[in-house]
Amino acid sequence: MRYFIGLMSGTSMDGVDAVLCQISADNFQTLGSVSLPFPADLLLRLHALCAPQPNEINLMGSADIEISHLFARAVKLLLEQHNLAADQIAAIGSHGQTIRHFPDGYEPGLPGFTLQIGDPNTLAALTGIAVVADFRRKDIALGGQGAPLVPAFHQAIFGQDIHPVDTLQDIHQSSMDSHSTPAQATHTVDRDTRPDSHRAIVNIGGIANISIVALNTNQVSGYDTGPGNTLMDFWCKAHTLQAFDMDGNWAATGKVNKPLLKKLLADAYFKRQPPKSTGREYFSPQWLNAKLAGYNSVSAEDVQATLCVMTARHIADAINSRQDIEQVFICGGGAYNKTLMAHLCNNLAQCHVASTLRLGIAPHEVEGAAFAWLAFAYMERLTANVPQVTGASRPAVLGGLYLPD
Known part of the structure; x- marks a missing residue:
């Protein structure tokens, strides 16, 4: 069994959950979790980013990096609590923070999209651990809703x-x-x-x-x-x-x-x-x-x-x-x-x-554990979307890999 960490920050925006799991093809265990709240000023900006506003690209760019730093803090705290080193973790599965979800397009005639922030490059660099992220957009590329992703888990x-x-x-x-x-x-x-x-x-x-x-x-x-x-x-x-x-x-x-x-x-x-x-x-x-x-x-x-x-x-x-x-x-x-x-x-x-x-x-650990499992599925090249759930044209391996080296 290998160690994976799942990171989840959901639509409630009540903070970041990091869940440590041991996973193999026929076994799954959650070993513990930590939760960190968003700093008040970052939370205000995240709420603001859920609707169009002036200067939103600059706001999004800075929030993208700040969230990754918070994710990295949660990962390091989890490692300390369980006396683990970064090189013992196979991968982090990071959901990111959704700021827009318009799978049917935000206006008629425009393509659908979903957007999660929390730069995986920064997260990989700060933790020294491979990161699997951006799970939803492959499903949307295949005509799906990009959600929900947890049914396969x-x-x-x-x-x-x-x-x-x-x-x-x-x-x-x-x-x-x-x-x-x-x-x-x-x-x-x-x-x-x-x-x-x-x-x-x-x-x-x-x-x-x-x-x-x-x-x-x-x-x-x-x-x-x-x-x-x-x-x-x-x-x-x-x-x-x-x-x-x-x-x-x-x-x-x-x-x-x-x-x-x-x-x-x-x-x-x-x-x-x-x-x-x-x-x-x-x-x-x-x-x-x-x-x-x-x-x-x-x-x-x-x-x-x-x-x-x-x-x-x-x-x-x-x-x-x-x-x-x-x-x-x-x-x-x-x-x-x-x-x-x-x-x-x-x-x-x-x-x-x-x-x-x-x-x-x-x-409170289930969704974080789901993204640890989705990272495992990516590493094993297992399809993880469910077309009858999302409407995608076919099953697909979800996410992209971001390495610390």
Whole structure:
């Protein structure tokens, strides 16, 4: 087995996660992780770069290098914690920070694109480790959405018909210092798993995406279901000055406004058929403010409660649209939002619901681990996109290699 490090900075922009993994053709283990927040001034510029503005190329160029320095700090801290040297790491898989995602073009008639920054040349030079990066653009070059990319990883790691471990005890306590315990499911459906059953892996980051895995096969499907934490985080920060709603406690104080909920869920994106992907370019503060027109009398906490239920509903609707999903495992920051998880469980009454910790990987480590695995796949020349998920014309090896020498 070889060591790989996965770096993830998602649409929630809550920081950088670095995950250390040991990977071989028939074995995968996460060994630990570190998380570093973005410096406040860099975070402001990253948010600004998600929309057109003056001087954006210069802003992007400087942010591109600054993010790489932050990535390198996370890698070095992870190496120190595990007493490893740079030459013991086969490769770093770096997702980069998405600042634009327009796979269908930002205007009619223009080609689609996606853009992640965090210069891999700088990262390789600073760490002395080979870097695999730029995973999404090959898929878009082949006519795909470039997202989601994690279904292939979910199928490879979570696609076996193993029984979930019997406890939610934190098996990665050393890497969970900055996180609360994942929210536990409020129910378990007590029945034998059918031979034809499927397992859903739901990542709730800034955007929520779902992978539907047919157990003990190579079959997987998936897509972005809609906003995850991004709108709740925006609304929380605007009204409480907190970066996010810890445990969903603020949302729990509000009452769901049913007419507003209906208006939010009526958005055309939720009705689109896959393959589809989205980002904070679409589900933006401007999107939310437009939907709130005419709802000025709704209190801030009631809006937060409604956003929380909306997120649970569109995820649950995607799962309930099928009859063969019996197990649902949640990862990403949303797994720690107890109010969101309670709503999700209430809307998935026929499913066993738990966090991915039940399958051996802590929720906040799954996406970083996925990009460690994508680096492994590149080095082994394994195709890693799933055309039925992204819409690409064929499977492809994803990413490019950037060497430190």
